[in-house]
Amino acid sequence: MRSYIKLTREDRIVNATVTIFGILAFLATFYPLYYLLIYSLNDPVDAAGGQLYWFPRQFTFDNYAVIFRDEQLLNSFLLTVARTALGTLTGVLFTAMGAYALSKSRLVFRKTYSMIGLVTMYVSGGLIPTYLLLQKLHLLNTFWVYIIPSLFNIFNALLFMAFFRQLPEELEESAKVDGSGDFYIFVRIILPLSKPVLATVALFVAVNHWNDWFSSAYFVSNQQLWTLPTIIVRMLSDTAIIENMQSLPPNMRMDPLSTLMAIKYATLIVTVLPITLVYPFIQKYFVQGMMVGAIKA
Known part of the structure; x- marks a missing residue:
């Protein structure tokens, strides 16, 4: 038997108000993106006439054909996918291992390491020292300039530490009685129990890698290693598109x-x-991970 809670008049008013505001907020955030989509799928000359609100009037893929006809764009897209995949995997695992060690009180100089990490959240070395450091490490103009500097993030480490501290200590103690080492415990016990925070941090890291244009613009001069955001900035410039106008179909040159x-x-x-397509699949874990960080931090 299901039990139902009888709603009062005030409850119905509140529910209706929250629903209305929720729908309005959804429309305000979703429609601009939807408008970009229908405009990009419409013939540009026809779209210039206006009154394009819900569906394309003259459906076409010509606008997207212009984009993917650029070999450099396709190369940068594949490079960005590779960077995001590898950077997310290594960044999440490396940060999780560091956070697991920092969450243990038996770690020597744990407070010192944590304090150094917290300082980097508010104070950075600056662009020039960072450039010189990457130059000394021979990372400039290499693919690894996207991966190695982003292996550890102190904010993500704090989320991991908050989650690890709320796991029962008895799990580790029983594993150590059976002769397991710290690395075995971390890989076989801790990580499988940390799916919510892993998904949360993975989303943060993946979005950062996908959207980052700074590293490519300042630390990479080889155009073959430019990532998608850098190419997008170039393509969004009016000059770059106008230069390629002769290669467009006749109807688009009008x-x-x-x-x-x-x-x-x-x-x-x-x-x-x-990124928009990936988010729904990890939304459940993302919300759980954020709640744990908010409660335990």
Whole structure:
């Protein structure tokens, strides 16, 4: 038998108000992205006429064909996917291992390490010292300049530490009685129990890698190693598209300004869509991980 709670008039009013505000907030955040999508899927000359609100009037993939015809863009897309995948895997595991050690009171100089890490949250070395350091490490103009400097993040480590501290200590003690070492305990016991915080941190790291244009712009001069955000910035410049205007289909050359706008919108959709598609699959773990960090931090 299911038990139902009888709602009062005030409860219904509150529920209705919250529902209305929730719908309005959803529309305010979703429709701008949806408008970019329908505009990018419409013929640019026709879209310039306005009154394009819900569906494309003249459906076309020409705007996206212009984008993916650029070999450098395709190369940067694959490079960004590889960077995001490898950077997320290594960054999450490395940060988790460091946080696991910092969460143990038996670690020598634990407070000192934690204090040094906290300082880096508010004070950085600056662009020039960072550049010189990467130069000494021979990371400039290499793929590894995207991976190695981002292996450890103190904010993500704090989330891991908050989660690890709420796990029962008896699990580790029983494993040590059976002769297990710290690394075995971390891999076989701690990580399988840490799916919520792992998903949360993985999302943070993946979004950072996908959107980062700073590293590519300042530490990489080889255009073959430029990531997607850097190429997107170049493509969004009016000059870059106008220079390639002669290679466009005849119908798109009729109105250069409208074509320019449509290509910009299509480019933004290509940038946003991959991360947007991934998020729903890890939303449950993301919410759980954030709640643990909020309660235990």
